[in-house]
Amino acid sequence: MRSLVTGGAGFIGSHLTEHLLAAGDEVVVLDNLTTGSMANLASVRRHPRLRTVTGSVCDEALVRREVATVDRVFHLGALVGVFNILEDPLGGLRTNIRGAESVLAAAHEHDVPILMASSSEVYGKNSKPRLTEQDDQVLGPPQLSRWTYAEAKAVAESLTYGYVAKHALRAVTVRLFNTVGPRQTGRYGMVVPRFVGQALAGDPLTVYGGGAQRRCFCHVLDIVPALVALLEDETAHGGTFNLGGLEQVDIAELARRVVAVTQSSSEIVHVEYQQAYETYGPGFEEVPSRAPDCAKAFAQIGYRPRHDLATIVADVAAYQRAASVLV
Numbered sequence: 001m002r003s004l005v006t007g008g009a010g011f012i013g014s015h016l017t018e019h020l021l022a023a024g025d026e027v028v029v030l031d032n033l034t035t036g037s038m039a040n041l042a043s044v045r046r047h048p049r050l051r052t053v054t055g056s057v058c059d060e061a062l063v064r065r066e067v068a069t070v071d072r073v074f075h076l077g078a079l080v081g082v083f084n085i086l087e088d089p090l091g092g093l094r095t096n097i098r099g100a101e102s103v104l105a106a107a108h109e110h111d112v113p114i115l116m117a118s119s120s121e122v123y124g125k126n127s128k129p130r131l132t133e134q135d136d137q138v139l140g141p142p143q144l145s146r147w148t149y150a151e152a153k154a155v156a157e158s159l160t161y162g163y164v165a166k167h168a169l170r171a172v173t174v175r176l177f178n179t180v181g182p183r184q185t186g187r188y189g190m191v192v193p194r195f196v197g198q199a200l201a202g203d204p205l206t207v208y209g210g211g212a213q214r215r216c217f218c219h220v221l222d223i224v225p226a227l228v229a230l231l232e233d234e235t236a237h238g239g240t241f242n243l244g245g246l247e248q249v250d251i252a253e254l255a256r257r258v259v260a261v262t263q264s265s266s267e268i269v270h271v272e273y274q275q276a277y278e279t280y281g282p283g284f285e286e287v288p289s290r291a292p293d294c295a296k297a298f299a300q301i302g303y304r305p306r307h308d309l310a311t312i313v314a315d316v317a318a319y320q321r322a323a324s325v326l327v
């Protein structure tokens with residue numbers, strides 16, 4: 001198999017690239033290296049079956065050229081991270097909508113199957129305890145720029161469904177819920193690498209608001225094989241699948257667990273949202289709770305995450321200790 005991984009130098013993309021190479025694939029990585037980094041591919045940098053291309057998913061000619069060389073596409077290239085989206089909502093919209101359209105068009109032109117990476121963010125503020133793929137999008141007003149990420153990902157999904165319906169494109173959509181693990185940076189807002197970095201540095205862990213907001217974190221190594229299994233399963237094509245963790249934790253409890261696992265002497269402090277995001281303006285609205293129902297992925301491919309939260313935190317800490325990562 002020859003696979004194209006857009007965003008292959010990013011956090012999830014680099015793990016997927018390693019996984020595909022280990023399975024015997026030839027892999028082309030397309031990445032513009034804004035949030036991704038070649039350092040993420042250090043372990044496979046000189047692999048004879050890896051080719052890296054620096055460029056944008058919005059560059060239609062480049063995307064068409066690269067899609068022409070492969071048998072399948074994993075589209076993970078996107079502008080991500082709450083901080084990035086608040087800082088540049090227009091950039092996020094354009095990259096995440098135009099990039100998706102350009103990759104879908106090329107996959108259609110060359111008749112190759114494609115995995116479209118979407119996000120749990122599309123559910124917005126929907127407060128259902130366990131979200132299923134049929135649940136509603138509940139977004140705040142578009143003036144609040146946080147929701148532009150959800151809007152863009154929802155458009156990318158709609159484009160995918162459109163190509164499936166109109167052109168019988170072999171496409172599968174996944175909604176990723178708080179994927180975490182080694183190589184994820186905390187620089188753009190993600191809470192696990194931020195807390196681990198703070199704990200390792202002996203700095204206070206910054207819990208935004210009261211800390212009662214809840215998430216399910218999932219190890220990237222549980223996600224990666226599921227991406228491949230779903231794209232390889234023809235009966236999954238045309239479908240949408242939640243992928244995430246099982247255990248719900250509130251953010252104050254997450255902070256306590258990070259302190260415990262890293263044996264840190266850091267204190268845990270509460271930071272008002274306004275203060276946390278004040279440099280980015282009033283574009284932030286919290287999501288109080290978000291947890292996936294993954295029954296559909298379980299029924300389709302036997303998806304079941306294996307890494308618990310303690311293992312996730314320990315793996316992120318081991319990575320940060322080794323890499324001296326800045327958070």
Ligand code: UDP
Nearest residue numbers: 082178189190191192194206207208213251
């Ligand atoms: N969060 C926090 N402190 C931080 C960074 C994030 O308390 O330093 C909170 C954030 O407000 C949210 C949760 O952690 O409630 C998860 O944030 P993340 O950006 O990782 O994921 P998302 O909100 O997109 O689910």
